[in-house]
Amino acid sequence: MHNTSRQLVQTGEIAFIMANNRTALETKQATDQFSSAGFILAAIGSSVGLGNMWMFPYITGQNGGGAFVLLFFLCLLIVGMPVLLAELAIGRGGRGDAASSFRNLTTRRIWHKSGIFLVIGAFLLFTFYSVVAGWTLQYTLQSFVGDLYSNPNYTETFAQYTSGWMPIFWQIMIFIITGWIVAKGISGGIEKFNKIVLPALLIILVVLMVRALFLPGAGEGVSFFLKPDFSELTVDSLLQALGQAFFSLSLGVGGMMTYGAYVEKNQSLSQATVAITGGSVVYALIAGLIIFPTTFSFGIAPSSGPGLVFIALPAAFSSMPFGHMFGAFFFILLAIAALTSAISMVEVPVAYCMNRWQWSRKKAATLVLIVCYVFALPCVLSAGGVLSSYTLGGKNVFDWMNYITSNIMLPLGGLMITIFVGYVWTRSVEEAGLSSGWFKAWIFTLRYIAPLLIILILLSSIGLLK
Amino acid sequence: MSKKSQQRNNTDQFSSFGFIMAAIGSAVGIGNMWKFPYLTGSNGGGAFLFVFIICLVLVGIPILLAELSLGRAGRGDAMTCFQVLAVKQRKLWAGFGLLSIIAAFMIYSFYIVVTGWTFNYAVVSFSGALYRQPDFAAYFKEFSGGGWPLFYMIVTVVIAARVLMKGVSKGIELFNKILIPVLGVLLIALMVVSLTLPGAKAGVEFFLKPDFSELSIQSTLVALGQAFFSLSLGMGAMVTYGAYVEKDQSLGKATLAVSVGNIIYAVIAGLIIFPMTFSYGLEPTAGPGLIFVALPAAFANMPFGHMLGGLFFLLIAFAALTSCVSVLEVIIAFVIKHLGWTRRRAVTVLSCLAAIIAIPISLSVGGPIAEWKLFGFNLFDLFDYIASNIFLPIAGLGVTLFIGYITKAGAQEANLQPGMNKVWLILLRYVVPVFVVLIFLYSTGLIA
Numbered sequence: 001m002h003n004t005s006r007q008l009v010q011t012g013e014i015a016f017i018m019a020n021n022r023t024a025l026e027t028k029q030a031t032d033q034f035s036s037a038g039f040i041l042a043a044i045g046s047s048v049g050l051g052n053m054w055m056f057p058y059i060t061g062q063n064g065g066g067a068f069v070l071l072f073f074l075c076l077l078i079v080g081m082p083v084l085l086a087e088l089a090i091g092r093g094g095r096g097d098a099a100s101s102f103r104n105l106t107t108r109r110i111w112h113k114s115g116i117f118l119v120i121g122a123f124l125l126f127t128f129y130s131v132v133a134g135w136t137l138q139y140t141l142q143s144f145v146g147d148l149y150s151n152p153n154y155t156e157t158f159a160q161y162t163s164g165w166m167p168i169f170w171q172i173m174i175f176i177i178t179g180w181i182v183a184k185g186i187s188g189g190i191e192k193f194n195k196i197v198l199p200a201l202l203i204i205l206v207v208l209m210v211r212a213l214f215l216p217g218a219g220e221g222v223s224f225f226l227k228p229d230f231s232e233l234t235v236d237s238l239l240q241a242l243g244q245a246f247f248s249l250s251l252g253v254g255g256m257m258t259y260g261a262y263v264e265k266n267q268s269l270s271q272a273t274v275a276i277t278g279g280s281v282v283y284a285l286i287a288g289l290i291i292f293p294t295t296f297s298f299g300i301a302p303s304s305g306p307g308l309v310f311i312a313l314p315a316a317f318s319s320m321p322f323g324h325m326f327g328a329f330f331f332i333l334l335a336i337a338a339l340t341s342a343i344s345m346v347e348v349p350v351a352y353c354m355n356r357w358q359w360s361r362k363k364a365a366t367l368v369l370i371v372c373y374v375f376a377l378p379c380v381l382s383a384g385g386v387l388s389s390y391t392l393g394g395k396n397v398f399d400w401m402n403y404i405t406s407n408i409m410l411p412l413g414g415l416m417i418t419i420f421v422g423y424v425w426t427r428s429v430e431e432a433g434l435s436s437g438w439f440k441a442w443i444f445t446l447r448y449i450a451p452l453l454i455i456l457i458l459l460s461s462i463g464l465l466k
Numbered sequence: 467m468s469k470k471s472q473q474r475n476n477t478d479q480f481s482s483f484g485f486i487m488a489a490i491g492s493a494v495g496i497g498n499m500w501k502f503p504y505l506t507g508s509n510g511g512g513a514f515l516f517v518f519i520i521c522l523v524l525v526g527i528p529i530l531l532a533e534l535s536l537g538r539a540g541r542g543d544a545m546t547c548f549q550v551l552a553v554k555q556r557k558l559w560a561g562f563g564l565l566s567i568i569a570a571f572m573i574y575s576f577y578i579v580v581t582g583w584t585f586n587y588a589v590v591s592f593s594g595a596l597y598r599q600p601d602f603a604a605y606f607k608e609f610s611g612g613g614w615p616l617f618y619m620i621v622t623v624v625i626a627a628r629v630l631m632k633g634v635s636k637g638i639e640l641f642n643k644i645l646i647p648v649l650g651v652l653l654i655a656l657m658v659v660s661l662t663l664p665g666a667k668a669g670v671e672f673f674l675k676p677d678f679s680e681l682s683i684q685s686t687l688v689a690l691g692q693a694f695f696s697l698s699l700g701m702g703a704m705v706t707y708g709a710y711v712e713k714d715q716s717l718g719k720a721t722l723a724v725s726v727g728n729i730i731y732a733v734i735a736g737l738i739i740f741p742m743t744f745s746y747g748l749e750p751t752a753g754p755g756l757i758f759v760a761l762p763a764a765f766a767n768m769p770f771g772h773m774l775g776g777l778f779f780l781l782i783a784f785a786a787l788t789s790c791v792s793v794l795e796v797i798i799a800f801v802i803k804h805l806g807w808t809r810r811r812a813v814t815v816l817s818c819l820a821a822i823i824a825i826p827i828s829l830s831v832g833g834p835i836a837e838w839k840l841f842g843f844n845l846f847d848l849f850d851y852i853a854s855n856i857f858l859p860i861a862g863l864g865v866t867l868f869i870g871y872i873t874k875a876g877a878q879e880a881n882l883q884p885g886m887n888k889v890w891l892i893l894l895r896y897v898v899p900v901f902v903v904l905i906f907l908y909s910t911g912l913i914a
């Protein structure tokens with residue numbers, strides 16, 4: 001209200017900046033963009049990751065099943081989707097990478113440097129994510145050839161494997177695969193990859209789900225997962241639902257922002273938001289319908305995290321007819337989910353380097369991954385390997401990378417995004433594609449509700465809310 | 467830009483009623499709820515109330531009027547007013563103003579933490595989770611050191627920022643104009659509930675029955691301190707609000723209205739708290755222990771206790787919020803004037819800064835850094851002690867001496883009848899300074 005003149009100046013400057021960048025950007029846009037469906041698949045690929053598979057089902061089962069799912073939907077609506085739309089809108093509005101998009105949208109100097117925070121977050125996230133993604137590749141292979149099932153003590157198998165040297169090899173494989181896809185560009189690499197593997201992912205999921213649901217005693221697992229029990233809902237489940245709504249959409253690392261910059265101007269971002277969220281939820285629900293029938297049918301206690309997929313499930317697969325094959329399918333599924341997410345993480349720093357130093361995509365991808373490997377090697381060696389006993393405050397390098405990125409940097413990144421769109425960027429209405437009522441609700445959420453809830457997520461993820 | 471902000475100062479003013487509401491909102495805070503009733507009850511009830519009113523007349527009201535006059539005469543923030551009106555030794559007088567601004571910032575950074583507590587208690591009381599706790603003292607200890615206070619502290623900062631962002635008449639005034647009457651009505655409703663509890667009479671007697679034998683020098687000092695602190699003096703809030711008052715409003719009447727309003731709220735608070743604690747056989751105390759430990763035990767056994775408790779904590783939260791707003795406005799006005807910032811920028815930067823400082827303060831109350839102590843105080847107590855017990859009396863003394871001896875603008879601005887004016891100036895010159903020094907010595911523990 002009282003700074004209309006300032007806004008005018010700002011708008012003018014933005015127009016000027018845009019005009020300056022237009023030629024460079026337009027050539028990029030013209031040559032390398034997502035198609036409409038390709039973008040939605042890539043974004044779903046980015047959001048569907050290991051978290052949907054090993055976190056969501058377990059939390060749901062623990063917190064009142066169907067009742068928690070309802071709560072989760074609510075949280076998606078008030079935190080997940082508004083922030084997702086904000087990230088996409090910043091990306092497409094700024095037409096740059098996670099750092100320069102902010103710079104293109106405001107003249108406020110403080111925002112010019114803050115985007116780099118997201119780039120660093122994505123970079124560090126990849127260093128430990130690549131370790132886990134590597135494990136899934138190893139388990140796929142081992143399950144196919146049957147090795148995995150030779151020792152019935154799966155805890156031991158897992159410890160033996162992670163303490164050895166093989167994870168280094170598989171991590172390098174992940175680096176090579178991601179690097180290769182990212183280097184091929186948006187439409188020829190990322191979009192193409194997601195367009196092929198995501199439908200494949202869905203087919204595998206459905207096949208596994210059908211198999212799991214026909215196991216004897218599967219009903220018990222389904223009811224643990226989905227039967228609503230509102231008496232189980234507590235403040236703690238609310239916090240978990242909030243965290244899951246935020247983390248399951250891969251928000252706060254600039255991945256969605258970077259992808260947003262490659263979206264065509266005439267695509268509706270709000271519709272895309274709904275589609276991405278819906279896709280992500282469907283994958284997570286199907287994952288639960290695979291995991292719980294299987295664990296309950298074989299009398300294995302359901303848990304979460306690496307313990308679930310690398311220890312509990314192999315035990316189930318070993319006693320299932322054609323278990324090797326189903327096991328292998330399951331691990332391929334995990335590997336694909338992990339890869340599509342890893343690609344979006346790598347794309348964030350790659351896009352940044354391409355803009356910042358005018359490097360070619362190939363050069364950027366190569367150099368980013370080489371530098372990243374310097375950080376990733378200690379990560380892989382400390383996840384059960386030779387460096388695992390070097391700890392600081394009870395956490396080794398792997399744990400620290402995980403803690404700093406997931407628990408601290410992601411929520412802070414999300415907070416930055418909500419505040420930017422809620423308070424700083426004045427022309428978000430052009431990108432969001434919302435009717436005026438929805439737009440008001442969106443901005444209101446970004447101003448007051450989402451930031452406070454993200455602070456809750458942050459406080460609970462660093463362990464202050466118990 | 468500074469031209470623009472000056473212009474706004476001229477146009478963005480309180481209405482007459484809005485100003486009184488805002489000033490009452492500033493004065494009525496958590497202190498009225500958890501300190502005044504207890505001090506009254508334990509120092510001779512009605513007899514103490516009598517002494518307290520005398521102290522208000524002798525100390526509180528003269529300083530309040532001095533602060534308001536200083537603000538309206540200087541038309542600026544708590545420091546600028548001194549700079550504008552002082553002829554000699556401008557730096558010395560500006561120093562008093564600066565001290566009150568620093569005190570205001572320190573107070574804001576721990577006050578938002580306490581306000582956050584009351585919000586949390588409102589929520590857990592409404593939801594019923596509070597009453598499932600086996601031990602309210604243990605719950606308070608565990609809760610205050612954790613992360614929830616941080617969340618509610620940020621909620622408080624955001625609400626205050628939202629109000630302050632809109633300026634004086636559309637923000638501060640509107641907020642207080644709605645909340646203060648609502649607060650009054652709800653307090654009266656709670657009072658009726660409380661007075662109809664079985665055994666309520668014993669509480670009323672403890673609170674109000676005059677017992678002149680309990681009065682001592684000690685209780686006079688307590689009454690003096692309460693008369694000073696309960697009106698939010700010394701932190702520049704009243705100076706800052708004074709600058710937004712229209713020229714034709716009578717400051718004398720406003721001072722009276724604010725003081726009476728403040729007493730009424732405090733007495734009603736006492737008539738809620740004591741009948742309740744006595745009715746349920748609880749030990750009345752002061753401070754956080756009273757409202758966060760003793761009262762939940764009463765609400766737990768009361769019919770509709772969840773709702774009434776939730777309402778009670780919400781009221782305290784509102785009372786605290788209106789004080790928060792006035793305290794931060796002191797610094798905002800200063801920053802707008804001296805750094806030439808826009809209001810928007812001042813509110814944003816100061817809110818963020820206060821929230822960051824409040825994090826360690828909050829965690830020092832039973833949290834991970836509770837053991838970091840300086841002179842035996844944790845961070846929270848240190849901020850409270852330095853700002854409330856040292857800075858406020860000194861800054862209050864500055865205003866008193868300045869209006870009493872230095873400038874005539876104050877007297878012009880107050881525009882009292884000649885007789886009253888003389889009395890006021892005599893008080894400011896000879897009586898108030900002595901008492902403020904006494905308050906200072908007593909609150910810092912130099913005399914016991």
